[in-house]
Amino acid sequence: MKKICVVGLGYIGIPTAVMFASKGYEVIGTDIRKNVVDSLNNLKLPIEEKGLDTLFLKHPFTAKLQPVIADVYIICVGTPTNQNKNVNLSAVKSASNSIIPYIKKDTLVIIESTIPPGTTKDIVLPIVEQSGLKAGKDFYLVHSPERVIPGNMLFELANNDRIMGGISPKGAIVAKELYKCFVKGKIYTTTATTAETAKLMENTFRNVNIALANEVASICEQLKINAWEVIELANKHPRVNILQPGPGVGGHCIPVDPWFIVEKTPKQATLIKQALEQNELVPNNVVSKIYNIANSSKGLKVCLLGCTYKANTDDIRESPTFVIKDALSKDNQVVLYDPNVSNYSNGSIYDACKDCDVMVLLVNHQQFSNIDYFKLATTMKNSIILDCKNFIEKEKAIKNGFAYYLIGDGSVNK
Ligand SMILES: NC(=O)c1ccc[n+]([C@@H]2O[C@H](COP(=O)([O-])OP(=O)(O)OC[C@H]3O[C@@H](n4cnc5c(N)ncnc54)[C@H](O)[C@@H]3O)[C@@H](O)[C@H]2O)c1
Known part of the structure; x- marks a missing residue:
């Protein structure tokens, strides 16, 4: 059976290594972070990630600081953007460099990192061919993008459909045969550049459609009608599915990956760039709305409910909450409260809202579905709510004396 070396042991590399180990492969994981390597070798x-510790303890793998001889290399290093929104490929390049001495006849090299179109062919291929062997002829080079969602990775690793984009058609087929050991979904083969672009288009689709939903909200605020009702009714059309408005886009993929397309094809990707930029303005629009409904932009005490980028997770990466907090904090006092995030979960929601002028619901965590509005009204200084997710029990809030405002309807333009 083949020996697999997974390069980059983060959110993607570890579950991938464990999945292969659980199917009986000899797996070695490598990472440049010593604490990660030590922790894994100490079985921590x-x-x-839900269920991962149990599977790892049953099927542990050895971790090292350097790659070792193997039949398959799976590169899962990070691909962040820099301040100009351009991708930083330094980890992909150094990981590719690190495996050059080990590439031999029939080695399979797979890039799982999310990368701009053409990266496998134009950047990774020249590096790995420094081995003296030809990709597609002597060994295989494939891009296999990852589309799992944190929190449900083990299920999605097994059940999602997958794409294998080969530098050569045979490489894609060899990779497909390997992943079949744990992938129950369909595996499609194509070219590396098509696979890279397909992956990026998935998150681009979401980003552009969130921008559209936020624009529907602005239009309806202007028209003094309710965007949530407009969207609900429009979605009764059998071929329409408008997403929901909100306080902005967060997470490590949706606001990041579309920039890879813009970077590669700036003249063509104008709609995508506009959607990205429009979504980046949304948190600041929320701040303006807070000032509008509070009749002031200074000296307020505001409680922001929810610090994560989406509901019912503890992931705060790129969360719009922090953009809103930074803008408000210049002239106001801000309290952050999130029962899912240990740094912000002290006390209760009522403690967090004590003496506040405005409570802003930014994330629809299930814990925010049964607020005692009577108790909340007694603890706040001014009973004002801004609901950015259409999640507050409006009738109950109003019955207890709250001035209730919802983004996407005329109420915020008072
Ligand atoms: N996390 C997700 O949910 C997700 C989903 C889909 C795609 N992706 C993509 O997968 C890739 C990995 O994401 P992640 O969340 O696992 O990142 P991560 O930051 O959690 O892990 C990356 C790991 O790579 C290590 N690393 C960096 N350079 C290295 C090198 N030269 N050699 C060995 N190790 C090295 C880092 O120390 C780190 O532990 C990214 O391109 C990301 O966009 C992530």
């Missing part, structure tokens, strides 16, 4: 996972 450096990341949290």
Whole structure:
């Protein structure tokens, strides 16, 4: 059976290594972070993921600081953007460099990192061919994008459909045969550049459609009608599915990946760039709305409910909450409260809202579905609510004396 070396042991590399180990493969994981390597060798996972610790303890793998001889290399290093929104490929390049001495006849090299179109062919291929062997002829080079969602990774690793984009058609087929050991979904083969672009288009689709939903909200605020009702009714059309408005886009993929397309094809990707930029303005629009409904932009005490980028997770990466907090904090006091995030979960929602002028619901965590509005009204200084997710029990809030405002309807333009 083949020996697999997974390069980059983060949110993607560890579950991938465990999946292969659980199917009987000899797996070695490598990472440049010593604490990650030590932790794994002490049988402690450096990341949290539902069910992963149990599977890892049953099928542990050895971790090292350097790659070792193997039949398959799977590169899962990070691909962040820099301040100009351009991708930083330094980890992909150094990981590719690190495996050059080990590439031999029939080695399979797979890039799982999310990368701009053409990266496998134009950047990774020249690096790995420094081995003296030809990709597609002597060894295989494939891009296999990852589309799992944190919190449900083990299920999605097994059940999602997958794409194998080969530098050569044979490489894609060899990779497909390998992943079949744990992938129950369909595996499609194509070219590396098509696979890279398909992956990026998935998150681009979401980003552009969130921008549209936020624009529907602005239009309806202007028209003094309710965007949530407009969207609900429009979605009764059998071929329409408008997403929901909100306080902005967060997470490590949706606001990041579309920039890879813009970087590569700036003249063509104008709609995508506009959607990205429009979504980036949304948190500041929320701040303006807070000032509008509070009749002031200074000296307020505001409680922001929810610090994560989406509901019912503890992931705060790129969350719009922090953009809103930074803008408000210049002239106002801001309290952050999130029962899912340990740094912001002290006390109760009523403690967090004590003496506040405005409570802003930014994330529809299930814990915010049964607020005692009578108790909340007694603890706040001014009973004002801004609901950015259409999640507050409006009737109950109003019955207890709250002035209730919802983004996407005329109420915020008072
Ligand atoms: N996390 C997700 O949910 C997700 C989903 C889909 C795609 N992706 C993509 O997968 C890739 C990995 O994401 P992640 O969340 O696992 O990142 P991560 O930051 O959690 O892990 C990356 C790991 O790579 C290590 N690393 C960096 N350079 C290295 C090198 N030269 N050699 C060995 N190790 C090295 C880092 O120390 C780190 O532990 C990214 O391109 C990301 O966009 C992530």
